Amino acid sequence: MSTTLMPVRASDRFESIDMLRGIAVLGILMVNIQAFAMYWGTFEYPPAHMDMSGANGRVWWITQVFFELKFITLFSALFGAGIVLMVGEDAQAPTALHRRRMLWLLAIGLVHGFVFWFGDILVPYALAGFVVVLARRWSPARLVVWGLVAIAFSGLLMVGAVWAEGSMPGAGEPAKLAAHPTQEWLERWVGAYQSGFLQSRAYNAAGEGFALIGQITLFAGRLLGVMWIGMALYKTGFLTAQWRASVYAAIGVIAVGAGVSAEWVTANANLASGFAPEFQWVATAVNYGASLATAFGYASIVMLLAKPALLRWVRLPFASAGRMAFTNYLTQTLVMTFLFVGPPGLGWFGTVERSGQAAIVLAVWVAQLAISTVWLKVFRFGPAEWAWRSLSYREAQPFLR
Template identity: 25%
Template sequence: MASESGRIDSLDALRGFAIFGILLINIQVFSGWGFVASETRQALAWSEWDEPIATWLDILVRAKFYSLFSLLFGYSFMMLAERVQHGPVRYHLKRMLGLLVIGTAHSLLFSPWDILMLYGAMGFFLGAFLSVRASILAACGVALLMITGVALWFAPRLGLADLGGSLSLRLLQENVPALSGGSYPEVVEANAYLSVSVFLDRIEHLRPLRVMAMFLFGAAAARLHLAERDSGHVRLLVAVALAGLVLGTALAMAEVKLTEDTLTSEMVKLVGEVGAPPMLAMGYGAILLLWWRGNGLLTRAVRSALAPTGRMALTNYILQSAICICVFYGMWGDRFASLSLAALMLFSGMFFVGQMIFSAVWLRIFTQGPLEWLWRWQIKRKRPRLLR
C-alpha cells in the first residue's frame, strides 16, 4: 500500500522491523554485556534467563536482521533508480558517497560496529545492475553466497583464515576498556581502533560478499514489485516465506547447536553460517509482506506503527547508537556491563516503543527525518523542504 507521498507503507514497516532486530543485537556491545566473562554475567539480576535468550537470539536474530536491512537497501536502490529519470547512476553514486560520509562519522563518534560504511562501499557496485532482470539478479546473489561458502571452507585449509584475526582481537581487547571508563575523546580514539578491528573481522568473514548478495536479492524483489499490495506474486511470497523460515531456522539451529568436531558437522555449520541469515531474512520479509497485504484492524495497526520508524531508518539507526552510549558508557550513564541480557531485552523493547512514538510525532511536523533531510540535501545540492 502506497502512501500519498508515493512511499510503500509495507516497505517502511519492514524497515522499522529490521531496525528493532538490529537493536537487539547491538545493545549487547553498547551495554558491555558481550565483553564480560560468564562469571560476571551470572551475578547480574535476571541472569538465569540469559542463556536461552542468547541461544534464540543467535538462531533467529543475529545476522538475520542486518541481512534483512541489506535486502531492503537493495530494494530501495532499484525502486529509486526506476523513479530517477535523468542520470540514475550518477544519482546513486552521490547517494553512496553521502552514505560513506555519514557511516564514517557514525563509526568514529558513536559506533565502530557501523554498517553504513560497508553499505556505501558495496553500494557503488550496484550501479552496474540497473538494467539486469530479476532472475539474473537473484542468480548473481546465489553465486556470491556460494563463492563465500567455498572461500570460507578452503581458507583455513590454505592457512588464510587468520590473516587479520589476531590484530583484530588485540585491538578489541586494548580499546574496549575505554568505553567503560574513558572520556569522550578517549572513546572516539578507541572507536577509531575498534573500527579497524571490525573491518578486519568483516573481511575475514567475507561480509562484503554477503552484503552484496542481499543487495541483489533486494533489487530482484524490487524488479517484481513484491512490496506493493497489488503486484501479485502471492505464490512466490508464500514459497519464500515457507522455505526461508523452515529451512533457515533449521540451518541456524544446526549452526548453533552442533558441537561435534567432525567433517560433516563442520560442513553443516558452514552452510548454516552462510545460508541461514539470507534465508531467514527473506522468510521474515515475505511473511510480513503477505500479512500486510491485508486490511484488517491488527494488520493496519502494526503496519502503521512500524512505518514511521522505517521512514526514518537512517536517523533511528544512528539515534540508537547515540542514546545507548549515553546510557551505558562510563563517561555519562556509567551502566557498562551492569545489566543482564534479559534486562537489556526489556530495555530494548521500551526504547523501540519510544522510537516509534518519536518517529510518528516527528513525521507529523516534518516531511522526513533529520539525517534523511541532510542526506537528500547532499544528493540534490539544494535544500529540501523540512517543515510540512
C-alpha cells in the same frame, strides 16, 4: 518509474517496503546491543565476557536463532531495492544524485564508525552502492544468479577463515586471542569504556578499522549479493506485496521453518559443546545459509500482512519507523553510547547482562515506534533523512508537512 532527480514523493512510497525496513532497523538492535554493552569478542565466543547461564543464555539463544544476520540481510536487500526505486532502470538515467548520496553516506558513516561506534554499516553500504547501481538494468534472473554467486563466495571465505582458526594450529592465533582475551586486557577494555567517551575512542577507532577490513574482504560478497537479490525482489513485485497471498504464506512457512529449525539445532549444539572452536565453522556455515532462508521467510510474512486493509493501523508504526530508518539507526547509536560509555554517559559497559540488554532493546523499540509515528504527522522526513536529502540535492528540502 521515475528517472529524474526529483525526491521520492510520499505518493510514490510503498507501505510494504517502509514496514519491512522499519522491522529490519528495529531487529538489528537486538544483535548490535551486544557490541555496545560488552566486549566485542562475544560475537565469536559468547562466554568471553559476561554471564551465559539462565536467562542470559536464553537471550543469547533467541538472538542467535531469530535475529543474528536475519535483519541485516533484510536491510541490505531493501538498500538494493531502494537504488532501483530511486535511480530507475534506464541506462540514460542520471546517476550524479546517486553518487552524491553515496558520498555523503560514506562521510556520515566514517564519522559514525570511527567516532561513535565500530559496528557501523553505513560505510560498507556506501561503498557497495557505487557497485550495485551498475546492475540496475539486469533482469531479475540475472540479479539472483549473480547475487547467489557473490553470497556463496563470501560464505566460503568466512567459513574457511573460521575453520582455519579452529582447526589449523597457529593459523588463527590473533583471532583466538581477540575472542579469548586475558583478564588484564578485558579489564583494560571495560575500564576505558567506563571511564569516559574520550578515553574509549582509541579502542572504538581500532575496532572500526578491524571491522572495515572484515566487511570489505570477507563480507563484501554477501553484501553485494543480497543487494542484487533485493533489486530482483523489487522488480518482480515481491517487495511491493504484488504476489498472491497464498504464495507469501507458503514461502513464509517453509523458509522460516527451515531456517529456524537449522539454527535451533545448531545453537543447542553450540551450547552443549561449550562453543568448542572446532565446531564453529559448522555453526558459521549453518547460520550463514539459514539466515538467508529465515530473512526471506520474514519478508514474505511481512508482505502477507501488508495486504489486508484492516491491519493498516497495525502497520503504521512500523512503516513510520521504516521511513525514518536512517534516523532510528543513528539514534540507536546515540542512546546506546549514552547508556554504555562513561561521562558524559552513564558508563554501564560491562555491567548489564544479556537479559538486561534485551529489556533495553524492547524499550527502544516501543519508543522508536511511537516517536516515528508522531514525528511524521508533523514532518515530512526524519531529521537524518532530511539532512541527507538536503546535502544530496544541494538545497534544503521541505521539512514540515
